[in-house]
Amino acid sequence: MFKKSLIAVAAASMLTLTACGGTGSAAGTAGTDKITMGFAQVGAESGWRTANTKSVQESAKKAGVDLKFSDAQQKQENQIKAIRSYIQQKVDVIAFSPVVESGWDTVLKEAKTANIPVILTDRAVDSSDKTLYKTFLGSDFVEEGKKAGDWVVEDSKSASDTVNIVEIQGTTGSAPANDRKEGFEEAIKANPKLKIIASQSGDFTRSGGKQVMEAFLKNNPDIDVVFAHNDDEGLGAIEAIEAAGKVPGKDIKIVTIDAVKDGMTALSNGKINFIVECSPMLGDQLMDLAKKVLAGESVPERVVTEETTFTQEQAKQVLASRPY
Numbered sequence: 001m002f003k004k005s006l007i008a009v010a011a012a013s014m015l016t017l018t019a020c021g022g023t024g025s026a027a028g029t030a031g032t033d034k035i036t037m038g039f040a041q042v043g044a045e046s047g048w049r050t051a052n053t054k055s056v057q058e059s060a061k062k063a064g065v066d067l068k069f070s071d072a073q074q075k076q077e078n079q080i081k082a083i084r085s086y087i088q089q090k091v092d093v094i095a096f097s098p099v100v101e102s103g104w105d106t107v108l109k110e111a112k113t114a115n116i117p118v119i120l121t122d123r124a125v126d127s128s129d130k131t132l133y134k135t136f137l138g139s140d141f142v143e144e145g146k147k148a149g150d151w152v153v154e155d156s157k158s159a160s161d162t163v164n165i166v167e168i169q170g171t172t173g174s175a176p177a178n179d180r181k182e183g184f185e186e187a188i189k190a191n192p193k194l195k196i197i198a199s200q201s202g203d204f205t206r207s208g209g210k211q212v213m214e215a216f217l218k219n220n221p222d223i224d225v226v227f228a229h230n231d232d233e234g235l236g237a238i239e240a241i242e243a244a245g246k247v248p249g250k251d252i253k254i255v256t257i258d259a260v261k262d263g264m265t266a267l268s269n270g271k272i273n274f275i276v277e278c279s280p281m282l283g284d285q286l287m288d289l290a291k292k293v294l295a296g297e298s299v300p301e302r303v304v305t306e307e308t309t310f311t312q313e314q315a316k317q318v319l320a321s322r323p324y
């Protein structure tokens with residue numbers, strides 16, 4: 001019992017020490033034992049991102065974490081600037097969702113030298129030095145791409161002709177764009193009739209999806225399927241398809257990833273055919289991991305988010321209860 005309390009006191013004082021800067025991370029809230037987290041968000045490009053920001057902000061509040069938040073407007077240089085400013089402010093922990101996968105080693109080394117632990121959330125970096133961050137919390141994007149591809153394989157198994165697929169990729173160089181492409185391509189190898197005839201980035205935005213789809217429609221009279229890397233791009237594609245006088249979900253089938261409210265509404269209205277879920281609700285797990293890291297507890301190298309998929313029928317059933 002006594003031993004247990006001693007451990008608890010030791011753990012608590014370790015947390016306080018770290019939070020107040022005892023290991024070189026003098027907290028912005030010096031004098032209190034509140035954890036200060038610097039969070040460098042990608043931007044506000046999609047419904048998913050808005051829900052993710054809300055989740056992080058609400059969870060920080062609930063967990064009593066003092067959150068410093070920045071929006072990089074989808075630019076890596078802005079994110080690097082934000083991280084450097086968090087290092088200067090001596091926050092206790094930095095969390096960020098990297099806009100793109102490469103180019104992070106220098107700034108991550110600066111955080112390490114300043115003794116500030118880093119947690120990756122949502123997206124990965126391609127750094128070979130795994131000591132530059134404590135853990136990575138987020139989805140398995142390759143798996144998401146595979147699930148999307150598996151649906152196309154199943155849906156077109158009786159096709160007698162080539163099935164022409166166009167792909168609207170996410171932000172060039174980002175982990176979800178790279179991995180979803182990889183997973184999707186892997187899955188559709190199962191049927192040689194499935195062909196990606198065009199592939200371009202819509203930068204994970206609705207306007208980007210619309211623009212790319214307009215160009216695809218102009219250059220390819222015979223499109224059967226759209227694979228959009230997120231709901232917003234798919235929603236933009238719907239606008240372009242309707243403007244071209246075609247019926248989304250029927251003349252051209254649409255598969256997307258995310259399952260945010262607008263996407264799920266289009267799915268239940270028959271304009272999208274299938275959605276692979278990517279959960280933005282990472283806030284609670286992030287706060288938990290941050291507390292553990294700062295208490296010196298071990299955390300898994302990788303925490304994978306649990307996710308499902310939705311057909312049109314399933315979307316109708318759950319739409320009213322979707323939290324985002």
Ligand code: AHR
Pocket residue numbers: 045046047048049122123176204229230231232257258278
């Ligand atoms: O990194 C997650 C992806 O980024 C989501 O699928 C997309 O909507 C967002 O912009």
